[in-house]
Amino acid sequence: MPPTASSRPLAVVVACALLAASAAAQRPSPPSTNHWLDAYRDTAAQLIKAATADDFAWRRLAELTDTFGNRLSGSDNLARAIAWAADTMRKDGLENVRTEPVMVPKWVRGRESAEIVDPPRHELAILGLGGSVATPPGGVEGEVLVVSSFDELRGRAGEAKGRIVLFNAPFTSYGDSVTYRTGGARAAAQAGAVAALVRAIGPIGLRTPHTGSLQYGQGVPPIPAASVSVEDADRIARLTARGRAVRVRLTMEARFEGEIESANVVGEIRGRERPDEIVLLGGHIDSWDLGTGASDDGVGCIVTWEAARLMARLGIRPRRTIRIVLWTNEENGLRGATAYAQRYAADAANHVFALESDSGVFEPASLGFTGSPMARTIVREIGALLTPIGFSDIVAGGGGADIGPIAQAGNAPTMAYLGNPGRYFAIHHTPADTIERISPDEVSKAAAAIAVMAYVIAEMPERLPTR
Amino acid sequence: MPPTASSRPLAVVVACALLAASAAAQRPSPPSTNHWLDAYRDTAAQLIKAATADDFAWRRLAELTDTFGNRLSGSDNLARAIAWAADTMRKDGLENVRTEPVMVPKWVRGRESAEIVDPPRHELAILGLGGSVATPPGGVEGEVLVVSSFDELRGRAGEAKGRIVLFNAPFTSYGDSVTYRTGGARAAAQAGAVAALVRAIGPIGLRTPHTGSLQYGQGVPPIPAASVSVEDADRIARLTARGRAVRVRLTMEARFEGEIESANVVGEIRGRERPDEIVLLGGHIDSWDLGTGASDDGVGCIVTWEAARLMARLGIRPRRTIRIVLWTNEENGLRGATAYAQRYAADAANHVFALESDSGVFEPASLGFTGSPMARTIVREIGALLTPIGFSDIVAGGGGADIGPIAQAGNAPTMAYLGNPGRYFAIHHTPADTIERISPDEVSKAAAAIAVMAYVIAEMPERLPTR
Numbered sequence: 001m002p003p004t005a006s007s008r009p010l011a012v013v014v015a016c017a018l019l020a021a022s023a024a025a026q027r028p029s030p031p032s033t034n035h036w037l038d039a040y041r042d043t044a045a046q047l048i049k050a051a052t053a054d055d056f057a058w059r060r061l062a063e064l065t066d067t068f069g070n071r072l073s074g075s076d077n078l079a080r081a082i083a084w085a086a087d088t089m090r091k092d093g094l095e096n097v098r099t100e101p102v103m104v105p106k107w108v109r110g111r112e113s114a115e116i117v118d119p120p121r122h123e124l125a126i127l128g129l130g131g132s133v134a135t136p137p138g139g140v141e142g143e144v145l146v147v148s149s150f151d152e153l154r155g156r157a158g159e160a161k162g163r164i165v166l167f168n169a170p171f172t173s174y175g176d177s178v179t180y181r182t183g184g185a186r187a188a189a190q191a192g193a194v195a196a197l198v199r200a201i202g203p204i205g206l207r208t209p210h211t212g213s214l215q216y217g218q219g220v221p222p223i224p225a226a227s228v229s230v231e232d233a234d235r236i237a238r239l240t241a242r243g244r245a246v247r248v249r250l251t252m253e254a255r256f257e258g259e260i261e262s263a264n265v266v267g268e269i270r271g272r273e274r275p276d277e278i279v280l281l282g283g284h285i286d287s288w289d290l291g292t293g294a295s296d297d298g299v300g301c302i303v304t305w306e307a308a309r310l311m312a313r314l315g316i317r318p319r320r321t322i323r324i325v326l327w328t329n330e331e332n333g334l335r336g337a338t339a340y341a342q343r344y345a346a347d348a349a350n351h352v353f354a355l356e357s358d359s360g361v362f363e364p365a366s367l368g369f370t371g372s373p374m375a376r377t378i379v380r381e382i383g384a385l386l387t388p389i390g391f392s393d394i395v396a397g398g399g400g401a402d403i404g405p406i407a408q409a410g411n412a413p414t415m416a417y418l419g420n421p422g423r424y425f426a427i428h429h430t431p432a433d434t435i436e437r438i439s440p441d442e443v444s445k446a447a448a449a450i451a452v453m454a455y456v457i458a459e460m461p462e463r464l465p466t467r
Numbered sequence: 468m469p470p471t472a473s474s475r476p477l478a479v480v481v482a483c484a485l486l487a488a489s490a491a492a493q494r495p496s497p498p499s500t501n502h503w504l505d506a507y508r509d510t511a512a513q514l515i516k517a518a519t520a521d522d523f524a525w526r527r528l529a530e531l532t533d534t535f536g537n538r539l540s541g542s543d544n545l546a547r548a549i550a551w552a553a554d555t556m557r558k559d560g561l562e563n564v565r566t567e568p569v570m571v572p573k574w575v576r577g578r579e580s581a582e583i584v585d586p587p588r589h590e591l592a593i594l595g596l597g598g599s600v601a602t603p604p605g606g607v608e609g610e611v612l613v614v615s616s617f618d619e620l621r622g623r624a625g626e627a628k629g630r631i632v633l634f635n636a637p638f639t640s641y642g643d644s645v646t647y648r649t650g651g652a653r654a655a656a657q658a659g660a661v662a663a664l665v666r667a668i669g670p671i672g673l674r675t676p677h678t679g680s681l682q683y684g685q686g687v688p689p690i691p692a693a694s695v696s697v698e699d700a701d702r703i704a705r706l707t708a709r710g711r712a713v714r715v716r717l718t719m720e721a722r723f724e725g726e727i728e729s730a731n732v733v734g735e736i737r738g739r740e741r742p743d744e745i746v747l748l749g750g751h752i753d754s755w756d757l758g759t760g761a762s763d764d765g766v767g768c769i770v771t772w773e774a775a776r777l778m779a780r781l782g783i784r785p786r787r788t789i790r791i792v793l794w795t796n797e798e799n800g801l802r803g804a805t806a807y808a809q810r811y812a813a814d815a816a817n818h819v820f821a822l823e824s825d826s827g828v829f830e831p832a833s834l835g836f837t838g839s840p841m842a843r844t845i846v847r848e849i850g851a852l853l854t855p856i857g858f859s860d861i862v863a864g865g866g867g868a869d870i871g872p873i874a875q876a877g878n879a880p881t882m883a884y885l886g887n888p889g890r891y892f893a894i895h896h897t898p899a900d901t902i903e904r905i906s907p908d909e910v911s912k913a914a915a916a917i918a919v920m921a922y923v924i925a926e927m928p929e930r931l932p933t934r
Contacts, residue, residue: 069589122536206899231901432673434698
């Protein structure tokens with residue numbers, strides 16, 4: 001923002017922006033002159049240039065995922081990755097780097113398998129759902145009851161007793177379909193089933209089940225539950241449709257091994273004028289115990305961290321503090337996010353803005369925003385700085401599980417970096433979540449976009465309006 | 468062929484066809500009248516109509532693969548599938564249906580796993596190669612030597628002793644790349660390695676290794692060998708490129724359990740005039756012990772069998788015998804093909820033509836042919852009958868592992884039904900070889916094409932020229 005404009009009240013800026021946006025919607029406009037964003041264009045260009053100059057961030061993601069592998073809460077891998085991240089942040093020149101202890105549950109998958117025992121034996125491609133209980137040592141065996149919805153299960157509840165319920169609902173969107181993963185075991189147990197199988201929450205892969213957490217119900221026995229590949233679900237459904245009784249044996253050793261100390265990793269670029277006002281950026285450092293947690297959510301950690309690293313390297317110190325947090329235990333507890341919100345409860349209102357990258361960085365990517373109309377207008381204007389790297393507009397709706405609690409407490413506007421969902425959900429919570437699927441360009445672009453957005457919001461004279 | 472033409476010597480037919488083809492290459496020609504093929508057009512159209520009228524063949528493939536699953540040589544699944552196929556062929560009205568005993572090796576995969584033990588433990592996605600020996604019960608452990616070619620291994624042979632060699636050659640084509648799967652263990656053993664890992668012979672999947680057979684060398688110790696996913700191979704290569712010593716432990720229980728009686732399944736439409744002349748069609752009924760062997764090669768069995776079933780149903784009895792063979796043990800021994808060639812050695816020269824479908828039926832598909840120029844000309848003319856279902860031309864080169872020995876012995880021209888290789892090799896020898904990837908249309912079209920080709924070749928007054 002140019003000096004003459006810097007003392008204008010925000011409302012005026014917003015009113016001007018709204019008028020300009022309205023006018024722009026009506027006709028092509030010439031490049032604006034003396035726009036309030038002009039003050040940020042050079043630095044934004046500098047950040048974009050630095051972020052996209054090489055594959056530094058992709059290589060750092062490779063170092064994280066190659067060296068430490070997947071990082072389930074309570075694992076040694078996670079502890080090592082956290083120590084490495086804090087150490088490396090310090091080397092980057094971030095300030096106030098610290099690990100903030102968080103107790104997390106340690107769930108261990110153990111060995112697991114499932115097979116059709118009749119008709120002729122055939123192995124099923126499964127993954128136990130996170131938080132599931134074990135089966136008895138010899139497994140549970142039962143005839144499968146195939147249902148395509150919770151409604152169908154309610155209608156056929158009388159048939160479920162002693163059986164294994166297979167929820168065979170086609171994948172539509174993650175939001176719609178995931179209810180079978182989270183709630184299938186509870187519903188099946190209510191109907192008297194001994195175990196639940198859930199058709200993979202994702203598009204058909206290569207016999208690829210998708211894990212993820214489940215929720216047991218109060219007063220309902222916890223029963224073992226697993227994701228089964230699309231192909232295996234289809235096969236069971238075809239066999240039963242031909243009148244065959246399909247018997248399946250499911251064997252799982254899953255167990256909780258108590259609580260383990262983990263940590264959120266925090267690093268900052270302290271604000272030069274309003275250090276107490278926080279522009280919060282981050283991802284979660286934990287992952288499921290499969291693949292290497294590259295898209296979920298190693299890359300979210302790396303690209304937000306990279307935004308701060310670039311500022312440190314380029315000597316950019318915005319008015320407000322940029323805070324990077326790599327949360328722990330997003331996947332099966334959200335303990336990191338909860339602990340962060342508790343620890344900073346008194347500062348919640350100082351969280352000016354919060355951005356999480358936890359949907360991958362697959363192209364075509366977008367930025368999603370949740371906040372007041374005034375804030376949205378400003379953010380869309382900032383988004384115009386990202387036109388050179390291919391962003392068209394800020395889409396509606398953006399938050400994240402880890403930024404949720406603190407943003408809720410502080411009424412902070414929230415943003416998500418949103419990778420292409422088709423590519424993301426193809427590998428989400430599977431062994432195929434590795435860096436091979438992510439290109440260096442995708443990582444650089446995400447880092448550039450997040451750096452520019454964070455920088456302008458941290459630099460603007462007036463804070464972004466609250467929700 | 469019309470009655471007036473039917474007494475013409477074949478050479479005249481061929482000369483006319485060559486002239487016509489030559490003329491056609493020079494200018495667009497009007498639809499030919501009184502072409503020798505005219506006699507077959509109605510029946511060909513009838514076969515195409517019947518094959519594509521419904522999804523019967525796809526449903527039969529589903530029944531085979533759903534009910535019996537994968538069908539490795541020596542397995543109960545294979546024995547049951549063979550019994551079912553013979554029984555069902557009889558019900559279809561095929562003639563002389565029989566199972567011809569063949570002794571096959573029983574190789575059993577057993578449990579297998581591999582992990583990076585240092586840096587921090589991480590499971591590798593592997594599949595033992597077919598025919599591999601086991602490791603000692605606790606596994607073999609060694610530092611990985613990554614090489615990108617046999618040449619590189621030769622140059623670094625001094626570094627291989629006591630180590631695990633990873634052949635990390637990018638997948639180019641199956642023919643080029645498969646040499647690492649078949650010959651990697653031998654080359655690694657010659658250099659003193661304790662085990663071999665081979666980057667998956669296929670495009671990148673979803674952490675998807677590809678099994679397949681290997682060949683040990685005379686005078687070289689057999690060492691355990693496994694396919695490793697592209698992602699895991701890349702990870703090991705990146706770690707070593709950073710100067711990390713990567714230690715891997717490979718544990719395999721693979722073993723041979725002797726020889727088991729299996730069988731080729733044979734069924735026929737006996738020829739009405741020259742029953743001793745055989746038009747041979749088939750695929751292999753065995754598969755690897757993964758997925759359900761749908762594309763490799765359940766579908767090849769079903770589409771060739773379907774060609775004969777349609778003839779039986781439509782009352783079409785060509786001049787020569789149509790013989791369907793579902794060979795056993797193609798994958799790890801070729802015993803079925805060898806036994807067939809031995810059993811019918813005296814009749815080898817009576818095999819007029821042999822077609823195998825063992826490359827899937829994925830669109831875009833084609834027909835490949837190997838034979839004399841004269842035979843090729845005739846076959847291309849017959850191929851024009853397939854224009855309505857989208858075939859443009861018969862491509863050069865077509866055979867099959869199972870038809871190889873008898874065709875070699877009898878100088879028979881050979882043809883392959885060739886599915887799109889990109890789609891085929893994505894699932895080849897993996898757990899993802901299931902029916903979900905194959906559409907009913909693809910199966911119907913393959914059955915139609917094979918039925919028409921076989922019918923005309925079996926019906927023509929003179930036999931197709933030998934190779």
